[in-house]
Amino acid sequence: MSDFYALVPAAGSGSRMGNDLPKQYLPLAGRPLIFHALNTLCACPDIATVFVVLAPGDTLFHSYDWSRFGDKLQPLYCGGATRAESVTNGLLASELEPDDWVLVHDAARPCLTQAHLAKLILELRDDAVGGILAVPVADTLKRADDQQRIACTEEREGLWQAQTPQMFRAGLLAQALGNAKKFTDEAAAVEALGLKPKLVLSESGNFKVTYPQDLLLAELLLQQGKEI
Ligand code: CTP
Ligand code: MG
Numbered sequence: 001m002s003d004f005y006a007l008v009p010a011a012g013s014g015s016r017m018g019n020d021l022p023k024q025y026l027p028l029a030g031r032p033l034i035f036h037a038l039n040t041l042c043a044c045p046d047i048a049t050v051f052v053v054l055a056p057g058d059t060l061f062h063s064y065d066w067s068r069f070g071d072k073l074q075p076l077y078c079g080g081a082t083r084a085e086s087v088t089n090g091l092l093a094s095e096l097e098p099d100d101w102v103l104v105h106d107a108a109r110p111c112l113t114q115a116h117l118a119k120l121i122l123e124l125r126d127d128a129v130g131g132i133l134a135v136p137v138a139d140t141l142k143r144a145d146d147q148q149r150i151a152c153t154e155e156r157e158g159l160w161q162a163q164t165p166q167m168f169r170a171g172l173l174a175q176a177l178g179n180a181k182k183f184t185d186e187a188a189a190v191e192a193l194g195l196k197p198k199l200v201l202s203e204s205g206n207f208k209v210t211y212p213q214d215l216l217l218a219e220l221l222l223q224q225g226k227e228i
Pocket of ligand 1: 079
């Protein structure tokens with residue numbers, strides 16, 4: 001039987017956050033932001049190892065105490081210039097078997113819960129392709145013209161917002177990402193092989209912290225839902 005592993009890209013700079021400190025190290029509920037996703041992934045009994053992909057020059061990760069996670073947490077200092085490169089490099093360095101399942105999860109999604117993980121794994125563990133957590137788009141969508149005026153209203157029916165974790169077999173994912181390095185998520189790379197990853201219904205709480213105001217919402221959710 002194959003094992004489950006997590007791979008957490010955390011080599012970004014958080015430019016949209018507008019803070020000198022990289023986003024993954026900003027304080028959130030008394031911890032660096034990255035702690036929360038790593039804590040949830042490390043507590044998941046199905047997951048054997050949590051690899052975290054850091055920038056080669058990262059000096060901050062080791063300034064925190066990660067000993068509570070023991071060997072289950074493995075830092076890899078091989079991040080690249082894009083998220084796809086960081087995932088590709090991390091996958092290579094992790095030396096997983098082709099049939100192992102890998103759950104790629106953004107360090108910047110701190111509100112991931114055990115329930116999200118359990119649902120993803122349950123729905124995909126016997127799947128031939130793999131898939132992602134996602135939510136149906138809630139707002140009406142407008143396409144802008146070059147004057148920032150509404151060119152048209154897009155049909156919302158059937159549109160979903162991709163989240164993470166994105167769960168694929170390590171061999172398939174390495175093959176998919178090897179094709180080119182301009183994918184914004186793992187599913188897009190797998191889609192480019194002509195495959196159809198499954199959409200596993202998530203909820204909006206598993207959002208990505210991108211802008212400063214997102215920190216406040218994440219803090220509220222973490223205080224409500226989790227033991228920190
Ligand atoms: N990431 C990465 N390597 C990169 C770029 C991003 O590992 N070269 C990681 C980020 O650290 C984050 C995840 O990918 O955990 C999602 O990316 P995003 O939210 O876009 O984070 P940043 O790229 O850091 O932020 P920004 O785009 O605002 O600069
Ligand atoms: Mg980015």
